[in-house]
Amino acid sequence: MKRHGEVFVGIDSAKARNAVAVAESGRGGEIRYLGEFDNTPDAVIKLVRKLADRYETVHFCYEAGPTGYGLYRQIRSLGHECTVVAPSLIPRRPGDRVKTNRRDAQTLSRLLRADELTAVWVPDETHEAVRDLVRTRAMAVEDYRRKRQHVTSFLLRHGRTFDGKTSWRGRHLRWLDGQNFAHPAQRFAYQELLNAVRITADRIDRLEAALAEIVPDWTMAPVVAAFQAMRGVAFSTATTLVAEAGDLRRFDHPRKLMAFLGLVPSERSTGETRRQGGITRAGNARARSALVEAAWTYRHSAGLGVGHQRRQLELSEKVRDIAWKAQARLCARYRRLAAKGKRVTVVTTAIARELAAFLWDIARYVDPAPLKAATP
Secondary structure, eight states: OOOEEEEEEEEEOOSSEEEEEEEESSTTOOEEEEEEEEOSHHHHHHHHHHHHHHEEEEEEEEEOSTTTTHHHHHHHHTTOEEEEEOGGGSOOOTTOOOOOHHHHHHHHHHHHHTTOOOBOOOOOHHHHHHHHHHHHHHHHHHHHHHHHHHHHHHHHHTTOOOOSSSOSSHHHHHHHHTOOOSSHHHHHHHHHHHHHHHHHHHHHHHHHHHHHHHGGGSTTHHHHHHHTTSTTOOHHHHHHHHHHHOOGGGOSSHHHHHHHTTOSEEEOOBTTBOOEEEEOOOSOHHHHHHHHHHHGGGGSOOOOOHHHHHHHTTSOHHHHHHHHHHHHHHHHHHHHHHHTTOOHHHHHHHHHHHHHHHHHHHHTTOOOOOOOOOOO
């Protein structure tokens, strides 16, 4: 059977079935819809081999989504190129109001041929596993926040307020345990709410213990340790940043990292008019939130606490110098921007943007650990 030259395959991936279209090379190459195929490993192998028998070079692509990276890894293992596409960056016609699986697959194949698709970074299997654990912890923390709010709201409805400054610690916990209600139904409901908070707190402790056990054996462990040289970036924040953003050395300039995190200002300019708005909020929201949370610590004066010094003990002098330079600059910048009357949220976001640049600089001097050889 005669093999043709090059073909570009667009896959509209779903849970049960994949819609597949091909675009043959050349400006006038035919774009053809092949149909829907089962989203199973055997069906994918059969499809890939059928296309490989007909074409010399086959390029695949599909949108990043809930189906994950299994399809990407399977296609790569069969010896073909595959691109996982950023959905938010796919060019779309404003007047196109019809969306079907067939059209999506054909559009992907056509845009892949035109080289107009933006690929996302695909983590390896170990990196993805650590990221799953980090995200599970983040969901538990959010669940913990909501359950605490349920307890607070319940008490407020009954006119119970705590007069101390620190909540959910020491004196406040003893105060919570001492609350009593006249009706048995209210006593039972309150205790259930309080138990839910404690169960979620225990779940967070288990997840954090698992991270503390797994991360030291991860290839990115040296990067996690180096990021902790920065103020406001302790173990959980550093692990989140590395798990979500990956190896920052893949960005050849810090501005690209800032754009990836959605921390750059949006802009709508035309002619001589230039208008900038709030940050784009594009890219990885979890990494952006972790950076903004870390940026709040720079409202205080520069200095090294005991815990901060302990985190820096085994780090190189270059990394410590970058961290101190960052702290001196960002603390001063926070004060200057606040003195100008900028809103606190705007100031913190600006600090988070520069904090990303310093982390990028640190990543240039820290190499991930080599993969450990598998023991027989």
